[in-house]
Amino acid sequence: MGRLFGTDGVRGVANDELSLELAYKLGETVTYTLKKENDKKPAIAVGRDTRVSGDMLEAALMAGIMAGGGDVYYLGVIPTPAVAYLTRHYGADAGAVISASHNPMEFNGIKFFNGDGFKLPDEVEDDIEAGLEKNGCCRPTGMEIGRRYDMKDAEEVYIDFLKSVEELDIKGMKIAIDSANGASYRVAPALFRTLGAEVRVINNVPTGFNINHGCGSTHIEALQEYVRETGADIGLAFDGDADRLIAVDEKGNEVNGDRIMAICGLDLKERGLLSKDTVVATVMSNLGLEVALKEHGIKLIRTRVGDRYVLEEMKRHGYSIGGEQSGHIIFLESSTTGDGLITAMKLLGALKRRGRTLSELAGMVPDFPQVLVNARVANNKKEFYVEDEVILSEIRRIEAHFDDRGRVVIRPSGTEPLVRVMIEGDNLEEVKREAEGLARLIEERLS
Template sequence: MGRLFGTDGVRGVANVDLTPELVFRLGRAAAHVLSTDAGTRFLLGRDTRLSGPMLEAALTAAVCSAGGTVLSCGILPTPAVAYLTRRVAASAGVVISASHNPIEDNGIKVFASDGYKLPDAVEDAIETVLDRHDLPRAVGREVGGAEVLSDAADIYVDHIASHVVGSLGGMRVVVDCAYGAACRVAAMLWERLGATVILINDEPDGARINVRCGSTNPEVLRQAVLQHGADAGFAHDGDADRVIAVDETGSIIDGDAIMGVCAMYLHTQGRLARRTVVATVMSNLGLELALRRAGIALERTKVGDRYVLERMREFGATVGGEQSGHIIFLDHATTG
């Protein structure tokens, strides 16, 4: 059997590859490895996939079986789970999502208590104990429980809004939620910032998540921006850790362009750490040349936002990402 964890957690066709039984075993193993002297508390969020509640139930049962507590946030973007994990001092954060993948897929993505994705060594430790039958089981009053973190979305929106200077009053913004995890928080955030927000594909519909919409199909957003005469548009994927933009003319702005604009702005403010952007080998040469002309270096990694993040932390950079729309601002977040 190959390694269970891939570059972005454990993924597969829900109820075929990623079964409730596997998720239960994975949850018990993770609770064993990630427990602390302060106890075991897992913060849990998911996207809108139809298999999400099934896998959430299996993971919740596993953590409770190990004597831990689950803090359920419901449907929430991946970056929100990473932030909240650190904010509430949870032992770990878990996202049940397969990001931009088809509706039949799902996945388990685990964050450490600091809000960063687990390093390979910790994932290996979880896999090592996955099939052990002697892991402790709570009995009687030791059995864990589940709680609902009802204000999870509000806390996250407050956090994002706190970093915005000024108001977006007068702006018309279109947001494509891809029928996924951005469905609730997108409206909350843009309205908080003062913009007039026009939502599309904003129903929490796991039967249509990522289907002909979102960041993998920005033409839908482009048409909506032009139709509504909007100033800008933003398209997310199913778990809302990617964004592709559209400007007022209908031009599609990919992750490379977003990184370039943000890095150049920060550089003029003297706030671009190491005067460096970290991207992958997939980023185009135009980005590298434009950054170089602005006095900014481009560090490249292999494909995968976890590799971008690792290089950012090693190098001391604070801006990085992928052409596909994973954008990481390490001063404010631990993931895209």
């Protein structure tokens, strides 16, 4: 069996790969692990998104925690980053969130944070996996059994925290919100209304079945039209657990994570708050981000795909902002994880300070054409491109051809016999021709 924990917790189709039994065992095992580390009765903060499967999975997870001798601080339906913050606020030993983020409603997941609000490192997840089959033989009884405490002020506490990360006066601003029928459906409108904005909301009537369905940060078409219809100054699209933000400018154009990072990174630099004049992104962020930042004296550092790798790089070197094109952006001085609502606050703050429209600020980032081509290879040769001098020589030729106006990114698939070839440059026809040619060469050499 492969590793249970992926890059973002344990995920799968609810009641199938992610069963009630697994949720129960995870709760029990995490509790035993915490008891062993801290030699005391642990408390775990638990929150969830709006999926219909959340009811049964949270019941199983919390039952496992309490059967293992831990207390539950129940947060209810609330954004994933709120769980990270509230874990610290309430002094819990860990946090757990039941969500599959931007994925369709039939999926769900369980992700854990440590007591400081950071995702668990790989070695801790490995310990939990190793302990899954060992627990249940020495369950506590009597007064040692855990109990549940309902944290009824969780939303209010989280909103107060969000207001503290940015001094923001947006009285009279028209804001359109798409909450993806997800975890932000109450918090996001309440936050911006308390700040004085005129708020219009779509996709904020969750049924348990409509989370992320044709809406939110992965499907912004409805919000784009809504912004144009209502004359909003800005549109804010969150995903199902509100750790991502994609914005829409006043003309109805998409403003993705790359452009948000550029706007916020420059705002931080102008105020002397951009640590080491550096922004962290993944290899998939558009070259236009790098070009725009360089023009303003800001360095871009790239990591592997995945917000956990962005966060690792930020923590290792003390950088203040990093994220992904998808809108998962981390402001490390304010939060331990990506938070779509904090990102929205920072973006609105930058707009107010610059006194310009979102379309004007987003226009500073050019959009370089990207072409992705899959090369089908032998499964046992997916990594061999790094040793093949013919392939490496061709990559060097392409990079030299584009100079600093293009990039080549090679990514072996983790699940299929494929090598993904992504080439980016300022001429679409050239990019397409070079990507297809390199993919053919890789197939010839590695099949």
